[in-house]
Amino acid sequence: MVPSTISEMWTTMGSTIASFMFLWAIVRQYCPYEVRRYFEKYTHRIIGVFYPYIKISIHEFTGDRLKRSEAYVAVEAYLSANSSKSAKRLKAEMGKDSTNLVLSMDEYERVTDEYRGAKVWWVASKVVSPTRPMSYYPEQEKRYYRLTFHKRYREMITGAYLEHVVKEGKEIRVRNRQRKLYTNSPGYKWPSYKQTMWSHIVFEHPATFETMALDPDRKKEIIEDLVTFSKSKEFYARIGKAWKRGYLLYGPPGTGKSTMIAAMANLLNYDVYDLELTAVKDNTELRKLLIETTSKSIIVIEDIDCSLDLTGQRKKKAEKPLHVDEKEKMDKEKKESKEEGSSKVTLSGLLNFIDGLWSACGGERLIVFTTNYVEKLDPALIRRGRMDKHIELSYCSFEGFKVLAKNYLNLETHPMFDTIHGLMKETNITPADVAENLMPKSPLDNAEKCLSSLIQALEEAKEEAANRNAEKEAAARKIAEQEEATSKQTEDPIPAREDVGRSQENN
Numbered sequence: 001m002v003p004s005t006i007s008e009m010w011t012t013m014g015s016t017i018a019s020f021m022f023l024w025a026i027v028r029q030y031c032p033y034e035v036r037r038y039f040e041k042y043t044h045r046i047i048g049v050f051y052p053y054i055k056i057s058i059h060e061f062t063g064d065r066l067k068r069s070e071a072y073v074a075v076e077a078y079l080s081a082n083s084s085k086s087a088k089r090l091k092a093e094m095g096k097d098s099t100n101l102v103l104s105m106d107e108y109e110r111v112t113d114e115y116r117g118a119k120v121w122w123v124a125s126k127v128v129s130p131t132r133p134m135s136y137y138p139e140q141e142k143r144y145y146r147l148t149f150h151k152r153y154r155e156m157i158t159g160a161y162l163e164h165v166v167k168e169g170k171e172i173r174v175r176n177r178q179r180k181l182y183t184n185s186p187g188y189k190w191p192s193y194k195q196t197m198w199s200h201i202v203f204e205h206p207a208t209f210e211t212m213a214l215d216p217d218r219k220k221e222i223i224e225d226l227v228t229f230s231k232s233k234e235f236y237a238r239i240g241k242a243w244k245r246g247y248l249l250y251g252p253p254g255t256g257k258s259t260m261i262a263a264m265a266n267l268l269n270y271d272v273y274d275l276e277l278t279a280v281k282d283n284t285e286l287r288k289l290l291i292e293t294t295s296k297s298i299i300v301i302e303d304i305d306c307s308l309d310l311t312g313q314r315k316k317k318a319e320k321p322l323h324v325d326e327k328e329k330m331d332k333e334k335k336e337s338k339e340e341g342s343s344k345v346t347l348s349g350l351l352n353f354i355d356g357l358w359s360a361c362g363g364e365r366l367i368v369f370t371t372n373y374v375e376k377l378d379p380a381l382i383r384r385g386r387m388d389k390h391i392e393l394s395y396c397s398f399e400g401f402k403v404l405a406k407n408y409l410n411l412e413t414h415p416m417f418d419t420i421h422g423l424m425k426e427t428n429i430t431p432a433d434v435a436e437n438l439m440p441k442s443p444l445d446n447a448e449k450c451l452s453s454l455i456q457a458l459e460e461a462k463e464e465a466a467n468r469n470a471e472k473e474a475a476a477r478k479i480a481e482q483e484e485a486t487s488k489q490t491e492d493p494i495p496a497r498e499d500v501g502r503s504q505e506n507n
């Protein structure tokens, strides 16, 4: 029967759909699984003949579940930039520098995009898998984007369009990137789908190489090294080396090691992963943490000498024969540390973290260690190739002081600089101490007051150093005298027999 009017046509279509839905409901309710699968399969095929659209899903987590899919992240960025004009339901997040809100399409929202005359539709969606009975983990959400387009554009969309989306998405991400400071949170629940092993805040440290008190030549050398690294993707690929570089920053407290890490991150626009090694349970957890880091990042382990017993001394200690009570004491300590849930990360685990096979995933990463006592570290940990560049940060030089005077007081020169120059030659002061003295403490403090305060600090430091030296010399003299006395005694313990006889004769 051919429908004669439009209303009749609608009625026929409506009743066909209703019958189909009714049939589907019966199949779902009463038919066994095999029949249902059969029904679904053929329904899809029949629909496929008449339905001219193709769908592509891009899931947030792919098979390995360890990392967010790069394609998903790129599409997310592309759509957030392109959908905000056409989507009706949007979600807002704080953008770069916390100054503006970035809009992106909300879940289940559909937006249209056009590419070389072809229309495509994007939908943001998610499936929630129900929790299994007695399951420890909460229900899992699997988010995905679905792209729909007419099959006549198949080649263009699957090729050029998707390439364009991923490329533009990546560029947008770099442009809008709000850099983050991550830290590993102890007590996470692995392997939950949603929880990551790192928690983060926005990275907003203002330090730059310009504001750092360092000799200009060294500064230039470090900057060039970093910039060359960041542009050497092809070079590293060509020489067959993972695209990463290790930096060891060492020097006394307050000489700018942490400040330099912030300056590095700001120079290269990288994220910072501040790894608290003592909170890492074991080597496996350390590897998982590594996998979760993104490229364009700096992985930092501060005060590596204090982090764990990585100095290689434990082995030596164990090699010595132990007394029974010493052994008991060690066993007790071991037991206690286990109870406290302390870290079981080993030196070899850390070496693997730095340059094992897993360390190559991701690429474009710096690994930075800081320490106050470089001599305490195991040489294997800091050998070239692992820690490629060793940077000593030491006491403030006059050049360094001039940078700080410019930063803090906006002074390039001043008559008092000569006195400061003279004192700096005679004594050591850390950049942190210089910075503290140059900092105005009240609105009335002017440059002269701050410079006088620095001169006073330098004079005090000089006096303290002189006292310390005098004490050291006195102690050394005392030890020398004692040694001389004991060596005399050992040389001449009992008077010789002839001497005794001679003295008796004299008597």
Ligand SMILES: Nc1ncnc2c1ncn2[C@@H]1O[C@H](COP(=O)(O)OP(=O)(O)OP(=O)(O)O)[C@@H](O)[C@H]1O
Residues within 6 Å of the ligand: 211, 212, 213, 214, 251, 252, 253, 254, 255, 256, 257, 258, 259, 260, 371, 372, 431, 432, 433, 435
């Ligand atoms: N080279 C420097 N240039 C500019 N400021 C510096 C420099 N060194 C230290 N400072 C100032 O001193 C403060 C402390 O420096 P920082 O935390 O970087 O020292 P550190 O070497 O990491 O010390 P620690 O070994 O105790 O961790 C910083 O906030 C910074 O203001």
Ligand SMILES: [Mg+2]
Residues within 6 Å of the ligand: 257, 258, 259, 302, 370
């Ligand atoms: Mg520090």
